[in-house]
Amino acid sequence: MSETAPISPVPAGRFILPAFARTTAFRLTLLSAALFAFSSFVILALVYAATVTAGVRRADNAVAQESIAIETRFRAEGVAAANRYIVQSSVAGGEFLYLLNQPSGRRLSGNISNLPSTPPDAQGRVRFTYERAPPGGQTAAEPSRAARGLISELEGGYKLFVGIDVEDEARFVTYILNAVLIASGLAVAMGIVSGAVVSRRFSRRLDDINAAAREVMAGRLQTRAPRNFSGDELDDLASNFNDMLDRVEHLMQRMRSAGDSIAHDLRLPLTRMRGRLEASLVEAGDIADREAALAQAISDSDELLKTFNAVLSLSRLQTGERRRALEVLDPAEIIADVAELYEPVCEETGHDFALDASAGLTILADRELVAQAVANLLDNAIKYTPAGGAIMLRLRATSRGAVEISVTDTGPGIPPDERPRVLERFVRLEASRNLPGVGLGLSLVQAIAEVHGAELKLDDGPGGLDGAGPGLRIALLFPAHRA
Numbered sequence: 486m487s488e489t490a491p492i493s494p495v496p497a498g499r500f501i502l503p504a505f506a507r508t509t510a511f512r513l514t515l516l517s518a519a520l521f522a523f524s525s526f527v528i529l530a531l532v533y534a535a536t537v538t539a540g541v542r543r544a545d546n547a548v549a550q551e552s553i554a555i556e557t558r559f560r561a562e563g564v565a566a567a568n569r570y571i572v573q574s575s576v577a578g579g580e581f582l583y584l585l586n587q588p589s590g591r592r593l594s595g596n597i598s599n600l601p602s603t604p605p606d607a608q609g610r611v612r613f614t615y616e617r618a619p620p621g622g623q624t625a626a627e628p629s630r631a632a633r634g635l636i637s638e639l640e641g642g643y644k645l646f647v648g649i650d651v652e653d654e655a656r657f658v659t660y661i662l663n664a665v666l667i668a669s670g671l672a673v674a675m676g677i678v679s680g681a682v683v684s685r686r687f688s689r690r691l692d693d694i695n696a697a698a699r700e701v702m703a704g705r706l707q708t709r710a711p712r713n714f715s716g717d718e719l720d721d722l723a724s725n726f727n728d729m730l731d732r733v734e735h736l737m738q739r740m741r742s743a744g745d746s747i748a749h750d751l752r753l754p755l756t757r758m759r760g761r762l763e764a765s766l767v768e769a770g771d772i773a774d775r776e777a778a779l780a781q782a783i784s785d786s787d788e789l790l791k792t793f794n795a796v797l798s799l800s801r802l803q804t805g806e807r808r809r810a811l812e813v814l815d816p817a818e819i820i821a822d823v824a825e826l827y828e829p830v831c832e833e834t835g836h837d838f839a840l841d842a843s844a845g846l847t848i849l850a851d852r853e854l855v856a857q858a859v860a861n862l863l864d865n866a867i868k869y870t871p872a873g874g875a876i877m878l879r880l881r882a883t884s885r886g887a888v889e890i891s892v893t894d895t896g897p898g899i900p901p902d903e904r905p906r907v908l909e910r911f912v913r914l915e916a917s918r919n920l921p922g923v924g925l926g927l928s929l930v931q932a933i934a935e936v937h938g939a940e941l942k943l944d945d946g947p948g949g950l951d952g953a954g955p956g957l958r959i960a961l962l963f964p965a966h967r968a
Contacts, residue, residue: 512680514680517676518673518680519673519676521676522672523669525672529665529668536657536661537658540658544649544651545610545635548581548634548635548649549635552637555567555645556637558570559639559643564585564639567639567645568585571583571595575594575595582595582597582632582646582647582648582650583595583596583647583648584600584645588642588643590644593643597648600636601613601646601648609636609637610633610635611635612632614629630652631655632649633648634646635647690723691719693711694719694722697711701733706730706733708730709727712724754789757785758782758785762778764778765778765779811850812852813848814852815846815847816847816848816880816890816963819856819859820878820880821842823859823878824838826860827863827878830867831876835873836874838878839878841877841878841881842878843880843881846882846888847888847965847966848888848937848966849937849963849964854937855890855933855937857933859878859890861929862961863876863892865892865927866896869896869957870895870896874896875894875895876893876894877891877892877893878892879891879893882965883962887940887965888963889962890961893956893957893958895946896946896956897954898946898954898957899957908927908928908931908941927941927959930959939961939962940961941962942962946958
């Protein structure tokens with residue numbers, strides 16, 4: 486029983502966030518909400534600033550125009566005309582505030598009693614608050630109201646003040662400011678809520694995938710991650726995860742099958758080799774018999790080493806170790822070299838051998854691997870074709886532009902339903918159990934095809950010898966390459 490790692494205690498006083506709050510989805514959603522709230526705040530702040538500026542400019546322009554109108558009357562008709570205009574405007578109850586003081590500072594006319602206590606700026610503008618007189622029938626004055634005004638010096642020491650009430654505009658601006666703050670707060674709050682909802686859903690789906698991964702690590706390879714078939718990134722992740730598990734399960738089954746096949750195919754030669762060695766030690770014989778037994782044991786060992794070297798080569802090919810050695814080459818040269826080696830072999834075994842190779846074709850390939858693949862195909866053809874049969878090696882360009890290397894024989898062929906199986910490691914059909922070999926030839930050719938992005942196809946041949954089978958045609962289809 487394995488020991489579990491001790492759980493570290495949580496420090497006292499330390500706040501632990503909920504599981505969903507520690508997810509990337511929650512953080513990204515919260516970040517998006519914060520960015521949205523910030524951008525909304527900036528936009529509303531610009532609206533607020535524009536509103537305030539427009540209100541101030543409108544008030545100042547109105548006050549300046551009213552002040553110019555009174556100054557014009559003062560210069561044209563004197564203080565009496567200006568005083569008369571102020572009195573009439575004050576009695577009419579307009580939006581302006583007036584005050585005309587004598588040179589001594591005494592109030593001459595207007596609807597306010599004193600100048601604002603707030604000091605004016607360089608242009609004479611002043612911002613202040615005032616209290617309106619209570620309307621008829623009321624005893625309490627209205628609350629202080631905001632206003633803006635302009636103080637002007639007239640000829641003779643008179644001082645004119647013209648102001649305007651901006652309380653309504655100030656309240657409107659306050660409403661805008663409050664709306665900016667409330668909208669920003671709501672955006673952040675909604676971001677937190679939406680982040681929690683999204684992250685919880687995201688976390689549940691990730692938990693399902695992690696649970697499936699833990700089941701697989703526990704040895705239950707048939708477990709698969711659930712999918713909702715929505716096509717989103719998590720569904721794609723679950724799909725790829727399940728495809729990976731299918732591949733792993735398939736490889737595990739192949740590994741178990743390969744182990745069984747190795748045990749079955751190597752048990753006989755190992756037993757035979759041990760029997761010969763044991764007989765040479767137990768039985769009294771001359772030195773020649775013992776040397777013959779040792780020579781046979783060495784031959785059997787070479788066959789075993791050949792098997793293991795083929796397994797090693799196949800593993801290296803399937804891991805992609807030879808993919809960097811690809812070069813542009815003419816397969817006709819490789820075909821000619823391999824045909825030169827196998828034509829004498831076919832003469833010795835009683836097979837008719839023919840070569841048909843088109844020139845001027847190019848592929849992107851590894852010369853050694855292509856030669857090995859063609860040699861394996863010819864080995865199989867010679868092994869399974871009865872004496873007197875025919876074997877043909879061909880190189881041509883297909884109508885679709887691929888470069889095809891094929892080996893055709895008149896042997897017994899392979900049934901269509903068995904063709905996918907013979908490409909697996911250590912798979913040998915029952916009819917070929919008594920023939921030499923361990924079932925790695927076509928597996929190696931398939932691996933070489935995968936390295937080159939080629940396709941390996943198995944079809945019926947031209948017909949077996951004396952009607953004893955359909956024959957077999959195995960073709961390697963390489964993508965055409967133009968230099």
